[in-house]
Amino acid sequence: MVADKKPNPAHFALAQWQYHTQSSNQSLTLITQNVDDLHEQAGSTVTHLHGNLWHNRCSQCETVYQSQSRGSYHSEDTINFDDTLMTCRHCDGYIRPDIVWFGEALPVQAWQTAEDTAANCEVFISIGTSSLVYPAAGLAQLAKQNGAKIIEINPNPTPNTIVDIILAEKAGVIMPLLIQKITAL
Incomplete structure (x- = not known):
């Protein structure tokens, strides 16, 4: 069912941002719970938490x-x-x-990358997730505990009380606009 799917504008915007960080003082670690390869198709380097x-x-x-x-x-x-x-x-x-199927452990290296990144980031952006499935849902909490600002991009905002900024829109709409502003800095 996913073989013919293509990246959406959010995937391409994230790839553009990741490319932009190579020539700036920013860094971007893209961690996904998705098991498709749409981020890679768009040009991103990705850590897959769920394989x-x-x-x-x-x-x-x-x-x-x-x-x-x-x-x-x-x-x-x-x-x-x-x-x-x-x-x-x-x-x-x-x-x-x-x-990773329900009840199975996450890949050790991918989880370590996610934890290290969350613990050391300045901004943690959660895109299109319910923020309910653990352990991944705990990454925003880890980031917040270490001083990061938390941004959620989701057309249906979650009841997560640690979020600093909520952008209640589809990622394919908001990400290209956000990345355009970020890369112009």
Whole structure:
């Protein structure tokens, strides 16, 4: 269902901002709970908290397999999807999407990056999330505890009392405007 989806204006605005930070005194770490690759398609470097739908791995030995549905990566570990269960050529374990399902731990490195970034940022921007699913929902609290300003961009603002600025609009509308102002500084 997501194979034909394309980035929206918010994805492109974030990529533009990330590119702009390379020649400024700003830094931007983009952390997502989304499992699609729309940020990458727009040109961003991203930390995926919940994995990536276009990556696959063995449920037993962790061997990485790449889907042919995205990108140009092809090797002996590239797989095609059909209606049959796929098994690992190394151990016969089942191949599964490399995403985090409910009840599973977040990837250690991705979570460490998210925590370190939240603990050391000046501004934490939460975009289009309910702010209800933990542990990711706790990142804004961590940022706030360490002195960051919290901005929420969401057409349906959350009842989060730690937010300093609420921009009640779709990210695809507000992000291009915001990034235009930021990159003009």
